[in-house]
Amino acid sequence: MRADLALVGFGNVGRRFARLLEERRDWLSLDYDLDCRVVGIATRHHGSVFRDSGIDAVASAVSVEGGHPLTEGGAPLADGTLDVIHRLSSTDAPLKVLIETTTLDIEAGQPAIDYVRDALQAGCHAVTANKGPAAFAYEELSALAYDRDVSFLFEGVVMDGVPIFNLVRESLPAVEITGFRGVLNSTTNHILSALEDGEGFDAALQRMQEMGIAEADPSLDVDGWDAAAKTSALANVLMRARMTPQAVDREGIGPATARLAMAAKARGARVRLVASAQRTAQGVVTSVRPVELPETDLLAGLRGMANALVLQTDLLGEIAVSQLGGSLTQTAYALVSDLVTIRRRQRSGPHGAGPGRSL
């Protein structure tokens, strides 16, 4: 079955996705009867293109990486992203999917929310690696997707391609998530590991930036905003919290954390930036803050890029999922796995297998 894709955002993740799609083309076709074709690409700095008969997205990636504007699909479009989404909705493919990979705006999750909403309203599926839509507008967008019988998916938002949302949706039927705690931001975990070893905060942060691991705006990492956005997305989806990242009780790390981290290590403990959520009588209570953990805690054992999420459940006790190393390929893979989910649901008929599948 043919799927037409429009890529909105064509940075590192979008371009890695375009290549991964080619690398796994046979797999997708043989195992899932899914034949993906990129028909549109919208970028911030390199123009936007659309062609009904398909674009060579890998050539487009090479072009953008060489600093050239997009021309693969013919003349650039006048109204960029909006045109690309509009034209996607009018192709004759049985599956039409927006692949949204713009960068996070921590104030309001825009314009990613608008892009996803436009696509869903036009009857297209929407897949995003951006935390904004699920962190700020999960209830609205998932209801809209359900109404139009399309999917709104975002597996890459937490722990890249390691399945979290998909795991709960597909593999934990009839299980209630009562809370969670996790280490979800790699930059701060790297820095905390370095602080324990006696490195200074500023030096460690600078090293993370040079390695391309820290966000360009370090506040997103060290002030806990990235972890707060992930916490909000998880709480909204797994616990129906209807919250935004601003509602997370948030404390980041800074130069003063070094003393805490070293003192903890001397006591045989570890400081980690822990994201957590608990269902209480007053609703879902969430926080992101540095916490001293005993060495025996699974989260204390995470070094460098490793992330982990401990899910607290009614039937299965605590289950942890750990990502022992992260990479761009993992985030790009998350988008591919969401495409497969869309294909499977399409085969299952309207609304998949009932309300449980709308998650």
Next chain:
Amino acid sequence: MRADLALVGFGNVGRRFARLLEERRDWLSLDYDLDCRVVGIATRHHGSVFRDSGIDAVASAVSVEGGHPLTEGGAPLADGTLDVIHRLSSTDAPLKVLIETTTLDIEAGQPAIDYVRDALQAGCHAVTANKGPAAFAYEELSALAYDRDVSFLFEGVVMDGVPIFNLVRESLPAVEITGFRGVLNSTTNHILSALEDGEGFDAALQRMQEMGIAEADPSLDVDGWDAAAKTSALANVLMRARMTPQAVDREGIGPATARLAMAAKARGARVRLVASAQRTAQGVVTSVRPVELPETDLLAGLRGMANALVLQTDLLGEIAVSQLGGSLTQTAYALVSDLVTIRRRQRSGPHGAGPGRSL
């Protein structure tokens, strides 16, 4: 949609399953349109019963726990299990499922393999918590299931209800598993934790038996057979190894392990019974043996009942799934989750979404 179930084996797991089915009846009905009815029960010591109109399985559990034979379904059957499976195949329910929970025979996986084969051949789905069928006969039984367009599922075989097979099947499309390593046996992990703390081997094992954690035949645990059966099942399913537990390079733990465990702890390390598999040019190589691990290893951090499996993948690097506490409910839940998988596949039409779903 109605599902008729026959429970073959009605020990702790089977009886907990019968109760869990009642506890989650509304969930299954509302979220998955699945209305389960137990029509047959076969036990080793309390007779076997079948009634087309359904049996009160919870009352049957109470009866068995009181030491009484089964009478709920009318007169006991002459030919026990075979009759129950045969009669299951002739009900008019759209879904007919064997729930197989007999105990593991480590020599050949029997009679569980025969029960599963009989059910599949008769067009019934088969769900088992017994390691035998997947550890000894995965290729044959999965091919038979595919041929009859029914499912052969066994989520409870490794790490109880924590999804492993389901995770790989549903949430890691197009990812290749290149190897794994894990701590998969709770009894030996409990004992190793105790040995580190200076307890003697025999005392620790006896305590595990008194707590009901160790198998009645301690060799299954301490000689590594339970872990070997799980390793074989994982390698067969995730890596198409076509092997049996006897082919696992296996070494258990004993009184002599105490010295190793204490010496390791003194060095800041831990001894764990590690199950592993690697794809090599000579095929899939598997082992179960005590291994000294650095404290920073995720497996080293597992205490007592905790289990974990680290999957090595081509696209996502290493992913770990940890079960921080085990219980009978978790194993029973695995059977329920397999029922949901069957219902979802049924909705997806013949063979689910292609070969990728046959796993």
